[in-house]
Amino acid sequence: MKFIHTSDWHIGRQLHNQSLLDDQAFVLEQIIALADEHKVDAVIVAGDIYDRSIPPANAVALLDDVLNRLVQDLGLQVIMIAGNHDGHERLGFAAKQMATSGLHIIGPLSADIHPITLSSSSGDVVFYPLPYAEPATVRQVFECEASSHEMAMDVLLEKVRQHDSQGLPKVVISHCFLDGGSESESERPLSIGGADKISPKLFTEFDYVALGHLHGPQYKGAEHVRYSGSILKYSFSEQHQHKSVTLVELGTQTPIDIRLLPLTSMRDVRILEGELDTLLAQGKTDANREDYLMVRLLDKHAILDAMGKLRAVYPNVLHLERTGLMAGQQQVALSRDHIKKGEMDMFCDFFSQVSGESLTQAQQAVMDDLLTKLHNEERQA
Structure with a gap:
């Protein structure tokens, strides 16, 4: 299974009141081209699709065009989860109907963690999409005592652990803040006083972890527990970052192969x-x-x-x-x-x-x- 891991598109974002929509369209065009060039089976977007919960109309139009080209024109499977910037209900509208076409959108958190098994010529992989959820939301949905982001994530990951993947590789998709991660000014804090930080050790047992939220490409705890980073520099604190998407090749009989595919912006x-x-x-x-x-x-x-x-x-x-x-x-x-x-x-x-x-x-x-x-x-x- 070969897939592209990307996140933090933040479509509709502005930089010091300057619209970045044209810049986003420019770099999303490259992601489409990379998916076609590398003949991937799927594209994973680990949250913060939009920059705010009620996106402007031109941002919605851009996302619609990108998804149509990935799913309809290239015939790829796309899995998207809601991040902390997204409006979960709006993003997840008509998700059940669109899943049959190959577009899997996970908006609001539900009590049932629905694994998505994708097939390829090199083998099948099970994906576990976990949308961003506050501890209060996890307590309400699962009727548990989770009082921190780490405890809440452990509740969600326990559902993943319990699921029998029939020996297939498990890929977790999540939007969160791992302890020790390198931050930048453009990321909205998930909580105050460090209560949003999660130990990377929770994720190391899975075959690959596709994370979103931190805007710099990096991995924590293990090389396969990885942030792809944002597609553009969204603050001047990111001036030295090199933006990319992550190309992952994963199989049951071969070791995981991880490569960064660089992205070029219209303007630095x-x-x-x-x-x-x-x-x-x-x-x-x-x-x-x-x-x-x-x-x-x-x-x-x-x-x-x-x-x-x-x-x-x-x-x-x-x-x-x-x-x-x-x-x-x-x-x-x-x-x-x-x-x-x-x-x-x-x-x-x-x-x-x-x-x-x-x-x-x-x-x-x-x-x-x-x-x-x-x-x-x-x-x-």
């Missing part, structure tokens, strides 16, 4: 750091200036319309940090004279950029009197 997500003039000069010859950028300016003086100047060269600057200016402000002593001097210097820089001229001595005296008056009023307030 990067952080640039430097002084404005240097960055503007670099941007004129930067072949990747269309990337989504966070810029950290090291200039220690005020700059008029820094964002506008940057976007004239880098059109997709999404966030600007004045690192140099903040560092300069932090170094100013808290005495009255130093505070006043810092504010005067900043105003002098601002005035010279707006007017093209420096403050005269008379103008400086007026500003000095005004700043002194303001500070006296602050002390008296």
Whole structure:
């Protein structure tokens, strides 16, 4: 059995208010092509199909097109589970009817863990899709005492252990946070204070574990207990991650084969750091200036319309940090004279950029009197 493990599509997501739908369509096209190129039998999507529980219409249309091409055009089996971002009931609508076509969607958690046996020329495999569920949901569905995510997961996995797979390999599909996993800023916390963490040891007995939630490709506890990672960089904290899908070949008589298939994004997500003039000069010859950028300016003086100047060269600057200016402000002593001097210097820089001229001595005296008056009023307030 050969299948692609992917997760965290987050269709409909925005990055600093920039829609990523075209970028998602670009990379999902690659997943379709990889599935065809490697002649896989199935595609597994381990949760967070959409970015929010009520996805926008264009996100639904994109998913519909992708699934139609995988299931109808390529004739593949697709198994999808709901993640913590998904609306479980909405995602699972008409799932029973679609299963006959090869599309298996597991939305809300049910008391019956329905194994899915998929056949291939190299052997059959049993998949156990476990949608994301809060401990409270597990307590209600299974009438148990699970008070943490780990206890809740153990209840679900016990059902998998008890199921007789007739000697066929067992593949668990889950959306959760394994203890020790490498996080990024774009993942929504499942719980507060570490109560969402689950020991990887719970999963090691199974033949393969297809996980979703963490956005960096990684494995924990054992090489076959694995996160595929998200299909795109969804925060600037992910700038150094290399996105991929996981190609898995699994049989009863042969050892498991796991390979990462790299994905190429339409635009990269990067952080640039430097002084404005240097960055503007670099941007004129930067072949990747269309990337989504966070810029950290090291200039220690005020700059008029820094964002506008940057976007004239880098059109997709999404966030600007004045690192140099903040560092300069932090170094100013808290005495009255130093505070006043810092504010005067900043105003002098601002005035010279707006007017093209420096403050005269008379103008400086007026500003000095005004700043002194303001500070006296602050002390008296």
